[in-house]
Amino acid sequence: MSDKITIAEARKPEAIGRDVLLQGWVRTRRDSKGGFSFIELNDGSSMGSIQVVAPGELENYESVVKHLTAGSSIGVRGKVKESPGKGQATEVEAQAVTLYGTADPETYVLQKKRHSFEFLRTIAHLRPRTNTFGAIARVRNCVCRSIHDFFQEEGFLYIHTPIITASDCEGAGEMFQVTTLKLDDVPKKEGKVDFEQDFFDRPSYLTVSGQLEGEIFACALGKIYTFGPTFRAENSNTSRHLAEFWMVEPEMAFYELPDNMDLAERFLKRIFRDVLDRCPEDMEFFNDRIDKTVLETLQGIIASDFIRLPYTDAVDILTASGQKFEFPVSWGADLQAEHERFLTEQHFKCPVILYDYPRTIKPFYMKCNDDGKTVRAMDVLVPKVGEIIGGSQREERLDVLTDRMGEQGLEPEGYWWYLDLRRYGTVPHSGFGLGLERVIQFLTGMGNIRDVIPFPRTPGSAEF
Ligand code: 4AD
Numbered sequence: 073m074s075d076k077i078t079i080a081e082a083r084k085p086e087a088i089g090r091d092v093l094l095q096g097w098v099r100t101r102r103d104s105k106g107g108f109s110f111i112e113l114n115d116g117s118s119m120g121s122i123q124v125v126a127p128g129e130l131e132n133y134e135s136v137v138k139h140l141t142a143g144s145s146i147g148v149r150g151k152v153k154e155s156p157g158k159g160q161a162t163e164v165e166a167q168a169v170t171l172y173g174t175a176d177p178e179t180y181v182l183q184k185k186r187h188s189f190e191f192l193r194t195i196a197h198l199r200p201r202t203n204t205f206g207a208i209a210r211v212r213n214c215v216c217r218s219i220h221d222f223f224q225e226e227g228f229l230y231i232h233t234p235i236i237t238a239s240d241c242e243g244a245g246e247m248f249q250v251t252t253l254k255l256d257d258v259p260k261k262e263g264k265v266d267f268e269q270d271f272f273d274r275p276s277y278l279t280v281s282g283q284l285e286g287e288i289f290a291c292a293l294g295k296i297y298t299f300g301p302t303f304r305a306e307n308s309n310t311s312r313h314l315a316e317f318w319m320v321e322p323e324m325a326f327y328e329l330p331d332n333m334d335l336a337e338r339f340l341k342r343i344f345r346d347v348l349d350r351c352p353e354d355m356e357f358f359n360d361r362i363d364k365t366v367l368e369t370l371q372g373i374i375a376s377d378f379i380r381l382p383y384t385d386a387v388d389i390l391t392a393s394g395q396k397f398e399f400p401v402s403w404g405a406d407l408q409a410e411h412e413r414f415l416t417e418q419h420f421k422c423p424v425i426l427y428d429y430p431r432t433i434k435p436f437y438m439k440c441n442d443d444g445k446t447v448r449a450m451d452v453l454v455p456k457v458g459e460i461i462g463g464s465q466r467e468e469r470l471d472v473l474t475d476r477m478g479e480q481g482l483e484p485e486g487y488w489w490y491l492d493l494r495r496y497g498t499v500p501h502s503g504f505g506l507g508l509e510r511v512i513q514f515l516t517g518m519g520n521i522r523d524v525i526p527f528p529r530t531p532g533s534a535e536f
Protein backbone atom coordinates (compact mmCIF):
# COMPACT_ATOMS: atom_id res chain seq x y z
CA MET A 73 0.00 0.00 0.00
CA SER A 74 1.20 3.49 -0.75
CA ASP A 75 0.88 6.33 1.76
CA LYS A 76 -1.50 9.13 1.01
CA ILE A 77 0.56 12.27 1.65
CA THR A 78 0.42 15.91 0.70
CA ILE A 79 2.47 17.39 -2.08
CA ALA A 80 4.17 19.62 0.52
CA GLU A 81 5.48 16.46 2.19
CA ALA A 82 6.39 14.77 -1.09
CA ARG A 83 8.50 17.76 -2.10
CA LYS A 84 10.84 17.31 0.85
CA PRO A 85 14.07 15.30 0.35
CA GLU A 86 13.05 13.05 3.28
CA ALA A 87 10.28 11.63 1.07
CA ILE A 88 12.72 10.14 -1.44
CA GLY A 89 12.17 6.42 -1.80
CA ARG A 90 8.59 6.41 -0.47
CA ASP A 91 5.67 4.86 -2.30
CA VAL A 92 2.94 7.44 -2.18
CA LEU A 93 -0.52 8.42 -3.31
CA LEU A 94 -0.86 12.08 -4.29
CA GLN A 95 -4.17 13.72 -5.16
CA GLY A 96 -4.66 17.15 -6.60
CA TRP A 97 -5.28 19.33 -9.63
CA VAL A 98 -3.22 19.42 -12.80
CA ARG A 99 -1.49 22.73 -13.41
CA THR A 100 0.18 21.78 -16.72
CA ARG A 101 0.98 18.75 -18.84
CA ARG A 102 3.88 18.49 -21.25
CA ASP A 103 4.56 15.44 -23.45
CA SER A 104 8.13 14.47 -24.15
CA LYS A 105 9.41 13.03 -27.40
CA GLY A 106 10.58 9.95 -25.51
CA GLY A 107 6.95 8.81 -25.11
CA PHE A 108 6.21 9.98 -21.58
CA SER A 109 4.64 13.08 -19.98
CA PHE A 110 5.42 15.60 -17.26
CA ILE A 111 2.49 16.71 -15.12
CA GLU A 112 2.72 19.61 -12.65
CA LEU A 113 0.40 18.61 -9.83
CA ASN A 114 -0.77 20.92 -7.01
CA ASP A 115 -2.98 20.14 -4.02
CA GLY A 116 -2.83 23.46 -2.15
CA SER A 117 -0.60 22.13 0.62
CA SER A 118 2.23 24.33 -0.65
CA MET A 119 2.86 27.00 -3.22
CA GLY A 120 5.07 24.71 -5.25
CA SER A 121 3.69 21.85 -7.32
CA ILE A 122 5.35 18.49 -7.78
CA GLN A 123 6.49 17.15 -11.10
CA VAL A 124 4.93 13.82 -11.94
CA VAL A 125 6.70 11.76 -14.59
CA ALA A 126 4.09 9.58 -16.29
CA PRO A 127 5.65 6.80 -18.40
CA GLY A 128 4.08 5.70 -21.69
CA GLU A 129 3.63 2.20 -20.23
CA LEU A 130 0.77 3.31 -17.95
CA GLU A 131 -2.31 1.39 -19.06
CA ASN A 132 -4.34 4.57 -19.49
CA TYR A 133 -1.47 6.63 -20.91
CA GLU A 134 -3.02 7.08 -24.37
CA SER A 135 -6.63 7.21 -23.22
CA VAL A 136 -6.28 9.48 -20.16
CA VAL A 137 -2.83 10.87 -19.32
CA LYS A 138 -2.22 12.31 -22.78
CA HIS A 139 -5.49 14.24 -22.59
CA LEU A 140 -5.07 15.75 -19.13
CA THR A 141 -5.69 19.48 -19.12
CA ALA A 142 -5.19 22.24 -16.57
CA GLY A 143 -7.68 22.01 -13.73
CA SER A 144 -8.38 18.27 -14.05
CA SER A 145 -8.29 16.36 -10.79
CA ILE A 146 -6.24 13.18 -10.54
CA GLY A 147 -4.68 10.72 -8.15
CA VAL A 148 -1.15 9.47 -8.73
CA ARG A 149 0.38 6.37 -7.19
CA GLY A 150 4.11 6.22 -7.55
CA LYS A 151 7.57 6.50 -6.05
CA VAL A 152 9.22 9.71 -4.88
CA LYS A 153 12.61 10.14 -6.54
CA GLU A 154 15.37 12.66 -6.37
CA SER A 155 14.74 15.15 -9.14
CA PRO A 156 17.45 15.76 -11.73
CA GLY A 157 15.78 19.10 -12.51
CA LYS A 158 16.79 22.43 -10.96
CA GLY A 159 14.69 24.14 -8.31
CA GLN A 160 13.01 21.02 -6.96
CA ALA A 161 14.31 18.31 -4.64
CA THR A 162 11.97 15.55 -5.70
CA GLU A 163 9.64 14.29 -8.38
CA VAL A 164 7.25 11.36 -8.57
CA GLU A 165 7.41 8.52 -11.02
CA ALA A 166 3.84 7.45 -11.63
CA GLN A 167 2.81 3.79 -11.50
CA ALA A 168 -0.90 4.55 -11.83
CA VAL A 169 -2.93 7.64 -12.62
CA THR A 170 -6.63 7.91 -11.73
CA LEU A 171 -8.79 10.59 -13.27
CA TYR A 172 -11.45 12.07 -10.97
CA GLY A 173 -12.71 14.96 -13.05
CA THR A 174 -11.89 16.71 -16.29
CA ALA A 175 -11.85 20.47 -16.89
CA ASP A 176 -12.84 21.61 -20.37
CA PRO A 177 -10.03 23.88 -21.66
CA GLU A 178 -12.55 25.73 -23.85
CA THR A 179 -14.37 27.08 -20.79
CA TYR A 180 -12.07 26.64 -17.76
CA VAL A 181 -10.64 30.11 -17.24
CA LEU A 182 -7.63 29.27 -15.10
CA GLN A 183 -5.26 28.35 -17.87
CA LYS A 184 -1.68 29.55 -18.05
CA LYS A 185 -2.77 33.14 -18.63
CA ARG A 186 -2.46 35.49 -15.67
CA HIS A 187 -5.67 37.23 -14.63
CA SER A 188 -6.12 40.54 -12.86
CA PHE A 189 -7.20 40.52 -9.22
CA GLU A 190 -10.35 42.41 -10.30
CA PHE A 191 -11.30 39.60 -12.64
CA LEU A 192 -10.49 36.93 -10.07
CA ARG A 193 -12.94 38.60 -7.65
CA THR A 194 -15.71 37.70 -10.10
CA ILE A 195 -14.71 34.04 -9.84
CA ALA A 196 -14.26 33.78 -6.07
CA HIS A 197 -15.15 30.07 -6.34
CA LEU A 198 -12.09 29.35 -8.48
CA ARG A 199 -9.53 31.88 -7.30
CA PRO A 200 -8.28 29.72 -4.38
CA ARG A 201 -6.71 27.52 -7.07
CA THR A 202 -4.31 30.25 -8.13
CA ASN A 203 -0.86 30.70 -6.60
CA THR A 204 -1.67 34.07 -5.06
CA PHE A 205 -4.92 33.06 -3.39
CA GLY A 206 -3.54 29.74 -2.21
CA ALA A 207 -0.66 31.61 -0.56
CA ILE A 208 -3.03 34.12 1.05
CA ALA A 209 -5.15 31.30 2.48
CA ARG A 210 -2.08 29.64 3.99
CA VAL A 211 -0.75 32.90 5.45
CA ARG A 212 -4.18 33.74 6.85
CA ASN A 213 -4.35 30.34 8.51
CA CYS A 214 -0.87 30.85 9.95
CA VAL A 215 -1.83 34.25 11.40
CA CYS A 216 -4.94 32.80 13.08
CA ARG A 217 -2.90 30.01 14.63
CA SER A 218 -0.37 32.52 15.84
CA ILE A 219 -3.07 34.70 17.40
CA HIS A 220 -4.39 31.80 19.45
CA ASP A 221 -0.89 30.56 20.33
CA PHE A 222 0.17 33.99 21.53
CA PHE A 223 -2.81 34.60 23.78
CA GLN A 224 -3.00 31.05 25.08
CA GLU A 225 0.69 31.11 26.00
CA GLU A 226 0.15 34.44 27.76
CA GLY A 227 -2.68 33.02 29.86
CA PHE A 228 -5.61 34.77 28.14
CA LEU A 229 -9.02 33.10 28.03
CA TYR A 230 -10.73 32.83 24.66
CA ILE A 231 -14.27 34.20 25.07
CA HIS A 232 -17.06 34.09 22.50
CA THR A 233 -18.87 37.39 22.36
CA PRO A 234 -22.23 37.63 20.58
CA ILE A 235 -22.70 38.40 16.90
CA ILE A 236 -26.19 39.78 17.46
CA THR A 237 -26.32 42.70 19.88
CA ALA A 238 -28.46 45.64 20.88
CA SER A 239 -25.58 48.05 21.60
CA ASP A 240 -23.48 50.12 19.25
CA CYS A 241 -20.00 49.79 20.72
CA GLU A 242 -18.31 52.35 18.51
CA GLY A 243 -21.28 54.73 18.64
CA ALA A 244 -20.80 55.44 14.97
CA GLY A 245 -24.22 54.20 13.86
CA GLU A 246 -22.75 51.95 11.20
CA MET A 247 -24.70 48.85 12.12
CA PHE A 248 -26.60 46.29 10.07
CA GLN A 249 -30.01 45.76 11.59
CA VAL A 250 -31.20 42.23 12.31
CA THR A 251 -34.95 41.77 12.16
CA THR A 252 -37.71 39.31 11.43
CA LEU A 253 -40.21 42.10 10.78
CA LYS A 254 -41.59 42.13 7.25
CA LEU A 255 -40.03 45.13 5.56
CA ASP A 256 -43.09 45.73 3.40
CA ASP A 257 -45.47 45.52 6.35
CA VAL A 258 -43.76 46.94 9.41
CA PRO A 259 -45.89 47.07 12.60
CA LYS A 260 -46.27 50.60 13.96
CA LYS A 261 -47.11 52.01 17.36
CA GLU A 262 -47.74 55.73 17.76
CA GLY A 263 -46.26 56.34 14.33
CA LYS A 264 -43.02 54.51 15.05
CA VAL A 265 -41.83 51.00 14.27
CA ASP A 266 -43.06 48.68 17.02
CA PHE A 267 -39.92 46.76 17.88
CA GLU A 268 -41.73 44.94 20.67
CA GLN A 269 -43.05 42.77 17.89
CA ASP A 270 -39.57 42.08 16.56
CA PHE A 271 -37.71 38.85 17.37
CA PHE A 272 -35.66 40.30 20.23
CA ASP A 273 -38.32 42.80 21.42
CA ARG A 274 -35.96 45.65 20.59
CA PRO A 275 -33.88 46.90 17.68
CA SER A 276 -30.91 44.59 17.29
CA TYR A 277 -27.88 44.55 15.07
CA LEU A 278 -24.81 42.66 13.90
CA THR A 279 -21.94 43.52 16.20
CA VAL A 280 -19.33 46.12 15.24
CA SER A 281 -17.03 44.95 18.05
CA GLY A 282 -16.99 42.41 20.87
CA GLN A 283 -15.32 44.86 23.21
CA LEU A 284 -18.17 45.75 25.58
CA GLU A 285 -18.92 42.09 26.24
CA GLY A 286 -15.18 41.42 26.39
CA GLU A 287 -14.95 43.97 29.21
CA ILE A 288 -17.54 42.00 31.18
CA PHE A 289 -15.31 38.95 31.15
CA ALA A 290 -12.04 40.85 31.72
CA CYS A 291 -13.65 42.44 34.78
CA ALA A 292 -14.19 38.95 36.19
CA LEU A 293 -11.43 36.79 34.78
CA GLY A 294 -8.51 39.13 34.15
CA LYS A 295 -7.15 38.66 30.65
CA ILE A 296 -9.41 37.55 27.82
CA TYR A 297 -9.62 37.78 24.05
CA THR A 298 -12.38 37.47 21.56
CA PHE A 299 -11.83 36.71 17.88
CA GLY A 300 -14.64 36.69 15.41
CA PRO A 301 -16.47 38.34 12.55
CA THR A 302 -17.55 41.98 12.90
CA PHE A 303 -19.83 43.98 10.67
CA ARG A 304 -19.85 47.61 9.62
CA ALA A 305 -22.31 49.24 7.30
CA GLU A 306 -19.96 52.08 6.44
CA ASN A 307 -20.42 52.88 2.83
CA SER A 308 -16.74 53.35 2.16
CA ASN A 309 -15.50 51.80 -1.03
CA THR A 310 -11.84 51.84 -0.13
CA SER A 311 -9.07 49.29 -0.44
CA ARG A 312 -8.96 48.98 3.37
CA HIS A 313 -12.62 48.57 4.38
CA LEU A 314 -14.91 45.56 4.38
CA ALA A 315 -18.50 45.32 5.55
CA GLU A 316 -17.64 41.98 7.20
CA PHE A 317 -14.19 41.51 8.66
CA TRP A 318 -12.50 39.58 11.44
CA MET A 319 -11.24 41.25 14.57
CA VAL A 320 -9.14 40.01 17.50
CA GLU A 321 -9.89 41.89 20.69
CA PRO A 322 -7.91 41.31 23.87
CA GLU A 323 -9.18 42.99 27.03
CA MET A 324 -7.12 43.12 30.22
CA ALA A 325 -8.01 44.07 33.78
CA PHE A 326 -5.35 46.09 35.59
CA TYR A 327 -3.69 47.22 32.35
CA GLU A 328 -3.04 50.89 31.71
CA LEU A 329 -2.30 52.43 28.33
CA PRO A 330 1.47 51.74 28.28
CA ASP A 331 0.81 48.06 29.16
CA ASN A 332 -1.69 47.96 26.31
CA MET A 333 0.91 49.35 23.90
CA ASP A 334 3.54 46.86 25.05
CA LEU A 335 1.14 43.99 24.48
CA ALA A 336 0.11 45.23 21.03
CA GLU A 337 3.73 45.58 19.94
CA ARG A 338 4.77 42.13 21.17
CA PHE A 339 1.65 40.61 19.64
CA LEU A 340 2.27 42.04 16.17
CA LYS A 341 5.94 41.06 16.22
CA ARG A 342 5.02 37.52 17.20
CA ILE A 343 2.59 37.21 14.28
CA PHE A 344 5.16 38.57 11.82
CA ARG A 345 7.89 36.25 13.11
CA ASP A 346 5.66 33.18 12.93
CA VAL A 347 4.63 33.92 9.36
CA LEU A 348 8.25 34.39 8.26
CA ASP A 349 9.19 31.10 9.98
CA ARG A 350 6.23 29.00 8.91
CA CYS A 351 5.39 30.30 5.44
CA PRO A 352 8.79 31.03 3.86
CA GLU A 353 7.82 29.89 0.38
CA ASP A 354 4.60 31.91 0.31
CA MET A 355 6.38 34.98 1.67
CA GLU A 356 9.09 34.69 -1.01
CA PHE A 357 6.31 34.66 -3.57
CA PHE A 358 4.74 37.86 -2.20
CA ASN A 359 8.14 39.49 -2.09
CA ASP A 360 8.85 38.55 -5.74
CA ARG A 361 5.44 39.15 -7.26
CA ILE A 362 3.46 41.56 -5.14
CA ASP A 363 5.72 43.91 -3.21
CA LYS A 364 9.51 43.73 -3.29
CA THR A 365 9.79 45.27 0.17
CA VAL A 366 7.68 42.97 2.33
CA LEU A 367 10.43 40.69 3.63
CA GLU A 368 12.85 43.48 4.41
CA THR A 369 10.12 45.57 6.06
CA LEU A 370 8.96 42.71 8.28
CA GLN A 371 12.46 41.79 9.35
CA GLY A 372 13.17 45.45 10.15
CA ILE A 373 10.00 45.76 12.22
CA ILE A 374 10.69 42.64 14.25
CA ALA A 375 14.13 43.97 15.11
CA SER A 376 13.20 47.49 16.17
CA ASP A 377 10.93 49.39 18.55
CA PHE A 378 7.70 51.02 17.46
CA ILE A 379 7.59 54.81 17.79
CA ARG A 380 5.13 56.06 20.44
CA LEU A 381 3.85 59.54 19.77
CA PRO A 382 1.06 61.68 21.24
CA TYR A 383 -1.53 62.83 18.70
CA THR A 384 -0.62 66.45 19.44
CA ASP A 385 3.01 65.85 18.45
CA ALA A 386 1.88 64.09 15.29
CA VAL A 387 -0.17 67.15 14.33
CA ASP A 388 2.92 69.32 14.89
CA ILE A 389 5.07 67.06 12.71
CA LEU A 390 2.47 67.04 9.96
CA THR A 391 1.98 70.80 10.02
CA ALA A 392 5.72 71.45 10.00
CA SER A 393 6.34 68.94 7.20
CA GLY A 394 5.56 71.33 4.37
CA GLN A 395 3.86 68.36 2.70
CA LYS A 396 0.76 69.08 0.56
CA PHE A 397 -2.16 67.02 1.84
CA GLU A 398 -5.58 66.69 0.28
CA PHE A 399 -7.18 67.08 3.74
CA PRO A 400 -5.86 69.86 5.97
CA VAL A 401 -4.30 68.95 9.30
CA SER A 402 -5.57 70.69 12.39
CA TRP A 403 -5.75 69.78 16.07
CA GLY A 404 -9.08 68.12 16.75
CA ALA A 405 -9.62 66.63 13.29
CA ASP A 406 -9.25 62.91 12.69
CA LEU A 407 -6.11 61.95 10.80
CA GLN A 408 -6.68 60.78 7.24
CA ALA A 409 -4.95 57.83 5.59
CA GLU A 410 -2.57 60.23 3.81
CA HIS A 411 -1.44 61.68 7.16
CA GLU A 412 -0.96 58.26 8.71
CA ARG A 413 1.02 57.15 5.69
CA PHE A 414 3.23 60.21 5.81
CA LEU A 415 4.15 59.46 9.42
CA THR A 416 4.89 55.77 8.95
CA GLU A 417 6.31 55.78 5.41
CA GLN A 418 8.18 59.05 5.14
CA HIS A 419 8.80 60.55 8.53
CA PHE A 420 9.53 57.59 10.82
CA LYS A 421 9.72 54.73 8.27
CA CYS A 422 8.40 52.28 10.87
CA PRO A 423 5.23 51.45 12.82
CA VAL A 424 3.94 54.28 15.00
CA ILE A 425 1.65 54.07 18.01
CA LEU A 426 -0.28 57.34 18.20
CA TYR A 427 -2.00 58.02 21.52
CA ASP A 428 -3.93 60.63 23.50
CA TYR A 429 -6.37 61.64 20.78
CA PRO A 430 -8.90 64.48 21.06
CA ARG A 431 -11.91 63.29 23.03
CA THR A 432 -14.38 64.61 20.45
CA ILE A 433 -13.28 62.15 17.76
CA LYS A 434 -13.14 58.98 19.87
CA PRO A 435 -15.85 56.70 21.34
CA PHE A 436 -17.44 57.18 24.76
CA TYR A 437 -15.66 54.32 26.51
CA MET A 438 -12.13 55.73 26.32
CA LYS A 439 -10.57 57.03 29.52
CA CYS A 440 -10.43 60.82 29.77
CA ASN A 441 -7.13 62.48 30.49
CA ASP A 442 -6.89 65.22 33.13
CA ASP A 443 -6.27 67.85 30.45
CA GLY A 444 -10.01 67.70 29.67
CA LYS A 445 -9.23 67.56 25.94
CA THR A 446 -7.82 64.12 25.20
CA VAL A 447 -8.55 60.47 25.82
CA ARG A 448 -6.26 57.48 26.38
CA ALA A 449 -6.71 56.12 22.87
CA MET A 450 -4.03 54.37 20.87
CA ASP A 451 -3.87 53.52 17.17
CA VAL A 452 -1.09 51.39 15.76
CA LEU A 453 -0.18 52.60 12.28
CA VAL A 454 1.97 50.70 9.79
CA PRO A 455 3.40 51.68 6.40
CA LYS A 456 1.03 51.28 3.40
CA VAL A 457 -1.95 49.94 5.35
CA GLY A 458 -2.26 52.71 7.96
CA GLU A 459 -4.32 51.83 11.05
CA ILE A 460 -3.99 48.16 11.88
CA ILE A 461 -4.95 48.31 15.59
CA GLY A 462 -7.29 50.62 17.48
CA GLY A 463 -7.55 50.51 21.26
CA SER A 464 -7.56 52.40 24.52
CA GLN A 465 -7.56 52.40 28.25
CA ARG A 466 -11.24 52.28 29.31
CA GLU A 467 -13.00 54.86 31.43
CA GLU A 468 -13.51 53.10 34.77
CA ARG A 469 -15.00 56.05 36.68
CA LEU A 470 -18.80 55.84 36.74
CA ASP A 471 -19.44 59.60 36.84
CA VAL A 472 -16.99 60.46 34.07
CA LEU A 473 -18.32 57.65 31.90
CA THR A 474 -21.93 58.74 32.36
CA ASP A 475 -20.99 62.31 31.44
CA ARG A 476 -19.17 61.09 28.35
CA MET A 477 -22.21 59.14 27.22
CA GLY A 478 -24.28 62.29 27.57
CA GLU A 479 -21.69 64.23 25.59
CA GLN A 480 -22.01 61.71 22.76
CA GLY A 481 -25.80 61.52 22.87
CA LEU A 482 -26.02 57.95 24.19
CA GLU A 483 -28.78 56.80 26.55
CA PRO A 484 -27.14 55.38 29.72
CA GLU A 485 -30.24 53.16 30.30
CA GLY A 486 -29.34 50.93 27.40
CA TYR A 487 -25.86 50.44 28.85
CA TRP A 488 -26.88 49.74 32.47
CA TRP A 489 -24.90 46.52 32.56
CA TYR A 490 -21.81 48.26 31.20
CA LEU A 491 -22.15 50.92 33.90
CA ASP A 492 -22.59 48.19 36.54
CA LEU A 493 -19.00 47.12 35.82
CA ARG A 494 -18.04 50.58 37.15
CA ARG A 495 -20.45 50.35 40.08
CA TYR A 496 -19.15 47.09 41.46
CA GLY A 497 -15.42 46.55 41.83
CA THR A 498 -14.34 48.81 39.00
CA VAL A 499 -10.71 48.45 37.88
CA PRO A 500 -8.38 50.16 35.43
CA HIS A 501 -8.50 48.12 32.27
CA SER A 502 -7.52 48.33 28.63
CA GLY A 503 -7.79 46.54 25.34
CA PHE A 504 -7.51 46.83 21.60
CA GLY A 505 -8.83 45.47 18.33
CA LEU A 506 -6.66 44.15 15.51
CA GLY A 507 -8.20 43.92 12.06
CA LEU A 508 -7.22 40.49 10.72
CA GLU A 509 -7.49 41.48 7.07
CA ARG A 510 -5.38 44.60 7.60
CA VAL A 511 -2.55 42.44 9.05
CA ILE A 512 -2.75 40.07 6.12
CA GLN A 513 -2.66 42.99 3.71
CA PHE A 514 0.40 44.28 5.48
CA LEU A 515 2.16 40.90 5.53
CA THR A 516 1.52 40.06 1.90
CA GLY A 517 1.68 43.51 0.34
CA MET A 518 -1.72 42.92 -1.31
CA GLY A 519 -3.13 46.29 -2.30
CA ASN A 520 -6.83 45.57 -1.87
CA ILE A 521 -8.45 44.18 1.26
CA ARG A 522 -11.01 42.32 -0.90
CA ASP A 523 -8.24 39.97 -1.93
CA VAL A 524 -7.18 38.85 1.54
CA ILE A 525 -10.55 37.48 2.71
CA PRO A 526 -12.06 34.44 1.01
CA PHE A 527 -15.44 36.02 0.32
CA PRO A 528 -15.38 39.82 0.58
CA ARG A 529 -18.53 41.67 1.59
CA THR A 530 -18.56 45.25 0.35
CA PRO A 531 -21.31 47.63 -0.73
CA GLY A 532 -23.20 45.96 -3.55
CA SER A 533 -21.32 42.71 -3.36
CA ALA A 534 -22.25 39.48 -1.59
CA GLU A 535 -22.59 36.91 -4.38
CA PHE A 536 -20.30 34.10 -3.31
O1 4AD B 1 -10.52 51.06 15.62
P1 4AD B 1 -11.72 50.15 15.70
O2 4AD B 1 -13.00 50.67 15.22
O3 4AD B 1 -11.77 49.71 17.22
C1 4AD B 1 -12.76 49.01 17.82
O4 4AD B 1 -13.70 48.50 17.27
C2 4AD B 1 -12.53 48.79 19.29
N1 4AD B 1 -13.81 48.44 19.90
C3 4AD B 1 -11.49 47.72 19.47
C4 4AD B 1 -11.16 47.46 20.92
O5 4AD B 1 -10.62 48.33 21.57
N2 4AD B 1 -11.49 46.28 21.42
O6 4AD B 1 -11.39 48.80 14.91
C5 4AD B 1 -10.28 48.02 15.25
C6 4AD B 1 -9.53 47.57 14.01
C7 4AD B 1 -9.00 48.72 13.16
O7 4AD B 1 -7.78 49.20 13.65
C8 4AD B 1 -8.85 48.04 11.82
O8 4AD B 1 -7.66 47.27 11.77
C9 4AD B 1 -10.02 47.09 11.80
O9 4AD B 1 -10.41 46.87 13.13
N3 4AD B 1 -11.17 47.62 11.05
C10 4AD B 1 -11.53 47.22 9.82
N4 4AD B 1 -11.01 46.32 8.99
C11 4AD B 1 -11.61 46.12 7.81
N5 4AD B 1 -12.73 46.78 7.41
C12 4AD B 1 -13.31 47.70 8.22
N6 4AD B 1 -14.43 48.32 7.83
C13 4AD B 1 -12.70 47.95 9.49
N7 4AD B 1 -13.00 48.78 10.52
C14 4AD B 1 -12.06 48.55 11.46
Ligand code: MG
Pocket residue numbers: 451459461462
Ligand atom coordinates in the same frame (compact mmCIF):
# COMPACT_ATOMS: atom_id res chain seq x y z
MG1 MG C 1 -10.04 52.89 14.84
